Amino acid sequence: MKKFLLIAILAFPVIGLVSWVVWGTKQRVPVKKPVEVQVEKTVKDRLQQYGPEARARLKPYFEAKQVAYPPVRLTLVGLKEEKTLELYAGGSNQKLEFIRAYPILAASGVAGPKLRQGDKQVPEGIYPVEWLNPNSSYHLSFRIGYPNEFDREHAQSESRTNLGGDIMIHGDTKSVGCLAMGDPASEDLFVLAADTGITNITIILSPVDFRKGKTVEITEKLPKWTPGLYETIKAKLNELPVNN
Numbered sequence: 001m002k003k004f005l006l007i008a009i010l011a012f013p014v015i016g017l018v019s020w021v022v023w024g025t026k027q028r029v030p031v032k033k034p035v036e037v038q039v040e041k042t043v044k045d046r047l048q049q050y051g052p053e054a055r056a057r058l059k060p061y062f063e064a065k066q067v068a069y070p071p072v073r074l075t076l077v078g079l080k081e082e083k084t085l086e087l088y089a090g091g092s093n094q095k096l097e098f099i100r101a102y103p104i105l106a107a108s109g110v111a112g113p114k115l116r117q118g119d120k121q122v123p124e125g126i127y128p129v130e131w132l133n134p135n136s137s138y139h140l141s142f143r144i145g146y147p148n149e150f151d152r153e154h155a156q157s158e159s160r161t162n163l164g165g166d167i168m169i170h171g172d173t174k175s176v177g178c179l180a181m182g183d184p185a186s187e188d189l190f191v192l193a194a195d196t197g198i199t200n201i202t203i204i205l206s207p208v209d210f211r212k213g214k215t216v217e218i219t220e221k222l223p224k225w226t227p228g229l230y231e232t233i234k235a236k237l238n239e240l241p242v243n244n
Contacts, residue, residue, distance in 0.1 A: 043194055046134040054191035057184075062089065065097040070195035074202075075240065076169075078104065078179055080111065080122055081208045085169070085179060087192075088240050098243045102189075105173045106180035111207035111216045113229060114146065115155075117164035120176050124205050125150060125229060126236055129198040132190060139171025139183045140190040144203055154225055169203075210234040211242045 041049075055069070062069040071089035075096055078085050083104040088096040109121035128145040144167040147155070155163050168178040171186030181189065193201060208214040210233065218227055 041134045043132050043134050046140060047191060047194055050140070050187040051191050054187045055195075058188055058192060061087075061100045065089075065099055067091065067094070067097050067099065070192070071200075072196075073200055074192065074196045076189075076201065076203045077237065077240065078107075078122070078169075078203065078205045079209050080107065080109070080124075080206065081214070083107065085181065085189075086243055089196075096240055098241050101243060102181055102185045104179050105182050106175040107178070108176050112222050113151070113226065114164060114167075114177070115223070116160060117162045119164070122177060122179065122205060123147075123151070123167055124207055124233065126233065127203045127205065129193060129201045129203065132194055132198065133168070133170075134190075136168070136170055138168070138175075138178075138180065138186070140186045141168040141170030141178075142190060142193050142198070143168055144205075150229070154223065158223075204233060204236055206233045206237060209237070209242075211237050211240075 059069050062071070067089050068091060072092045072094075073090050073096065075088040076085060077088065084101050085104055086101045087099040089099050090096040107122050109119070112121060113125065114121040114123040123144065123146040125146070125148060127148055130143040130145045133141045133143065146165060146167045147163045151163060155161070164177070169186070169189060170178055170180060171183040172180050173182055174180055207216050207230070210230070216230060
C-alpha cells in the first residue's frame with residue numbers, strides 16, 4: 001500500500017505537466033477564419049449601382065444645352081495646366097456642345113508628351129477609350145488608348161521601348177500619370193461612357209487650352225516633333241466651342 005501511494009505521489013506532477021502541455025497546445029492552435037470570396041463586379045452591376053444617381057446629376061446639364069442623353073458623340077478634353085476635364089456632346093447631325101467641366105484632383109507630370117514607362121507624365125494627344133474597369137482600385141475607371149499609333153511611330157523612330165500604359169481616368173484623389181477625378185465624378189464619367197458607348201468617345205489630352213491663345217515653350221527637353229503634335233491638338237480643340 002505504501003509503495004502504491006509513493007508511486008501515485010510521484011506520478012501526479014508528471015500527469016499534471018503532460019495535461020498542461022496538451023491543454024496549452026490546444027489553446028494555441030489558430031482558428032482559421034472562413035475565406036471571403038471577392039466577387040468581381042460587371043459594368044452592368046456598376047450601372048445598376050451608380051447609374052440612377054449619376055444620370056440624375058448629368059441630365060440637367062444635357063437638357064440645358066438641348067442635347068439628348070445619352071449622346072451619340074462624346075469628346076472629353078483633359079487640360080493639364082488648367083487641371084480641368086471638359087465634356088462635349090452632341091447628336092449625329094448636331095455640333096458638339098460644351099456640357100460641363102470637372103476639376104482634375106490629381107495628375108502628375110508637366111507639359112510635354114509621355115515617352116516611357118515611369119516618366120510620370122500624363123500623355124498628350126488624341127486617344128480612344130479602350131475599356132471600362134468596374135473593379136478599379138480607384139473606385140471606377142476607364143482606360144485611355146495610350147500609346148496610340150502616333151506615339152508608337154515616334155518611339156520606333158527613336159528606338160524607344162517600354163512606352164508605358166494603363167493610363168486611366170479614375171476616382172480617388174491621387175494619381176501617377178493618370179487623371180484622378182474623385183469618386184462622384186468618376187461615377188458620372190463611368191456611367192456616361194457606358195451609356196454613350198466607348199467607340200463613340202474621343203479623348204483630347206492637351207498641355208494647355210490652345211483655343212485661348214496659350215502657348216507652350218518648346219525646350220530642348222521636349223522631342224523635336226512636339227510642335228507638330230501641338231498643332232494637331234490645337235486643330236482638334238478648335239473644332240469645339242470655347243468654355244468661358
